[in-house]
Amino acid sequence: MQDALHAALLPQGLHDLLPPDAGHEAVIVERALASITAHGYERVKPPLVEYEAGLLAGVGAADRDRIFRLLDPVTQRTMAVRADLTPQIARIAAVRLAHAPRPLRLAYTGEVLRVVGDQLRPERQFRQVGCELIGSLEPTADAEIIALAAETALGIGITGLTVDLALPTLVPALLEAHGITGAARAELETALDRRDASVLAARGDEVGRMLADLVNLAGPVDSALKQFASLALPASAEPDRARLFAVVAQLRGRVPAVPLTIDPVERRGFEFQTGLSFTLFARGVRGELGRGGRYRVAASNEPAVGVTLFSDSLLRALPPPARTLRVFVPVGGDAAKLREQGWITVAALGPVDDARAEAKRLGCTHVWIDAAVSEIA
Amino acid sequence: MQDALHAALLPQGLHDLLPPDAGHEAVIVERALASITAHGYERVKPPLVEYEAGLLAGVGAADRDRIFRLLDPVTQRTMAVRADLTPQIARIAAVRLAHAPRPLRLAYTGEVLRVVGDQLRPERQFRQVGCELIGSLEPTADAEIIALAAETALGIGITGLTVDLALPTLVPALLEAHGITGAARAELETALDRRDASVLAARGDEVGRMLADLVNLAGPVDSALKQFASLALPASAEPDRARLFAVVAQLRGRVPAVPLTIDPVERRGFEFQTGLSFTLFARGVRGELGRGGRYRVAASNEPAVGVTLFSDSLLRALPPPARTLRVFVPVGGDAAKLREQGWITVAALGPVDDARAEAKRLGCTHVWIDAAVSEIA
Numbered sequence: 001m002q003d004a005l006h007a008a009l010l011p012q013g014l015h016d017l018l019p020p021d022a023g024h025e026a027v028i029v030e031r032a033l034a035s036i037t038a039h040g041y042e043r044v045k046p047p048l049v050e051y052e053a054g055l056l057a058g059v060g061a062a063d064r065d066r067i068f069r070l071l072d073p074v075t076q077r078t079m080a081v082r083a084d085l086t087p088q089i090a091r092i093a094a095v096r097l098a099h100a101p102r103p104l105r106l107a108y109t110g111e112v113l114r115v116v117g118d119q120l121r122p123e124r125q126f127r128q129v130g131c132e133l134i135g136s137l138e139p140t141a142d143a144e145i146i147a148l149a150a151e152t153a154l155g156i157g158i159t160g161l162t163v164d165l166a167l168p169t170l171v172p173a174l175l176e177a178h179g180i181t182g183a184a185r186a187e188l189e190t191a192l193d194r195r196d197a198s199v200l201a202a203r204g205d206e207v208g209r210m211l212a213d214l215v216n217l218a219g220p221v222d223s224a225l226k227q228f229a230s231l232a233l234p235a236s237a238e239p240d241r242a243r244l245f246a247v248v249a250q251l252r253g254r255v256p257a258v259p260l261t262i263d264p265v266e267r268r269g270f271e272f273q274t275g276l277s278f279t280l281f282a283r284g285v286r287g288e289l290g291r292g293g294r295y296r297v298a299a300s301n302e303p304a305v306g307v308t309l310f311s312d313s314l315l316r317a318l319p320p321p322a323r324t325l326r327v328f329v330p331v332g333g334d335a336a337k338l339r340e341q342g343w344i345t346v347a348a349l350g351p352v353d354d355a356r357a358e359a360k361r362l363g364c365t366h367v368w369i370d371a372a373v374s375e376i377a
Numbered sequence: 378m379q380d381a382l383h384a385a386l387l388p389q390g391l392h393d394l395l396p397p398d399a400g401h402e403a404v405i406v407e408r409a410l411a412s413i414t415a416h417g418y419e420r421v422k423p424p425l426v427e428y429e430a431g432l433l434a435g436v437g438a439a440d441r442d443r444i445f446r447l448l449d450p451v452t453q454r455t456m457a458v459r460a461d462l463t464p465q466i467a468r469i470a471a472v473r474l475a476h477a478p479r480p481l482r483l484a485y486t487g488e489v490l491r492v493v494g495d496q497l498r499p500e501r502q503f504r505q506v507g508c509e510l511i512g513s514l515e516p517t518a519d520a521e522i523i524a525l526a527a528e529t530a531l532g533i534g535i536t537g538l539t540v541d542l543a544l545p546t547l548v549p550a551l552l553e554a555h556g557i558t559g560a561a562r563a564e565l566e567t568a569l570d571r572r573d574a575s576v577l578a579a580r581g582d583e584v585g586r587m588l589a590d591l592v593n594l595a596g597p598v599d600s601a602l603k604q605f606a607s608l609a610l611p612a613s614a615e616p617d618r619a620r621l622f623a624v625v626a627q628l629r630g631r632v633p634a635v636p637l638t639i640d641p642v643e644r645r646g647f648e649f650q651t652g653l654s655f656t657l658f659a660r661g662v663r664g665e666l667g668r669g670g671r672y673r674v675a676a677s678n679e680p681a682v683g684v685t686l687f688s689d690s691l692l693r694a695l696p697p698p699a700r701t702l703r704v705f706v707p708v709g710g711d712a713a714k715l716r717e718q719g720w721i722t723v724a725a726l727g728p729v730d731d732a733r734a735e736a737k738r739l740g741c742t743h744v745w746i747d748a749a750v751s752e753i754a
Contacts, residue, residue: 074492
């Protein structure tokens, strides 16, 4: 009954977080940000809405069909609610912080809203926590971001973490180098999206074999990189491969315990990335924990790499928080003193007959009675 | 130039928070919430948008002209972006937490968006932090909320704090008791809003004299309450006065150092409150720090009292944060170990000739050099 009423009260894909989840999410987000800012990333906070054009610039182009649009009565221009923070952080880097020294390290958290959810993430609102490293093409920058994302996830208690690497610009470079366009390209892309190596190999030509090899090598990096190293790639695809090898080597040193996998033909959700990209998963948890990769800042064309973690997935991946200790304080008790000692107090608003029973009724774990804190049985 | 470009990039009343303000705001909000949750208030988090009708119920009626409306393509119903969190918390209390024990103490923080700003707060987006105490009519509940708001403001470092009390239901009760309606009532209300005691007294009747007395007694509570006590109020106005006296007496014990003032005819912004209301100010700071008061939960008709603090005013009222210590770590330095020791590290992405110069260029206060942390001159 209450659930049905609730369903009628909130639009699909939008939820209230109740105790203890709302507090737990806040703790997770602050711990993630503490991990990120310890690496020198400084917090910025863009507004929830801004002009549509700003949100859709550069990597923001991915959000064209998922932003809510609003007419601004003040300016009579179309604004939109952000569906992702990265385009906003890129705008801040290029415009507000154009003269700040590079590389520029920025951290953020904020809610995003999407017109429709997708299969793996039906939520239409969630909180992003992330960071962007702007102004460096060094593989060390990619490695810093990926290692930081992994360390942050581990630091908040995620278990079964894996990082899946992708090279979304590799396939386009291969197809271009072989002059494959139009219907032929679309056909290959469909086969790639289905990971259908047999269709690819059945072409019988060099590019078909190479794409089939790329599909087949997907998996743990150790074996994948061995096979990948032996492929005769066109020159235009070499930078992608070189970056991948350099970054994997660094990640082995930085986060040796985190399993790395690679799926070199993965492109979904990376359509606007300009190089090495990645997704974080936790074993057995629905939806990705986070994702990131290389892109170009639209307004300045600077190279950048960043990562975003998703609060809803993190919350699903973690055990519920320990029960909070709360002490009920009857009239006359010194709640302020108990708070100074670190207690969470719940003060009576009037006299009660049985303080212990009232404490229990209010969900307290302790009660102030006979001038001492006593545990509720 | 950058400022002009920035102005063109963001709609009026919407802003980016840059370093160090964004981090400072986050610290302020978390400290305020820590203060609130220490009093047994548990965090909830409603969504940014929900059905329009939900947002406008009860005290939400005040937001009719300031919410942004959105058509939900999924349900084809009108949703809106919240302009205030209190109506959402009231909905959660009445529906999701209908069976939770009373009094119910809920805490929250979140961004709100408004179609237009007002004179004192031109910002169209800001963060609210607050709490609601639901299910009690006791004056102790009002006192708990007001004292908690004041303690929270003091705890985050606000100086020059004052709490201004109002009784928005007093004047309507007086006018009703005297059968004053229509044009006569509108005329009195205009005079009251202008605090024009002479117009009121010029009526020459009992209600005119009483309203003039109420206008004139506004000020510090000590003298105001003495005058207020001597007024011969109609019976329907007695509960308001009794609550005021009871709450002031409790506040003197709870927050003795905080100056209390009263303006019994203040109604602006309290149109949908159902009793004692209040505003927090800091001397010399534009805009109120926060506001709150009594209301009824729309869906359950429960009595409630709450307070909301505004992050933008809090940020304006506080001195800028101390400079963050950051250590630049050249290639080969053990940044992870320094972070374990509590340092914020900024890692080099490649070799540099002069580590000290690079640290300075990047805005670091320290550099890792010769196997030690050294301060930048």
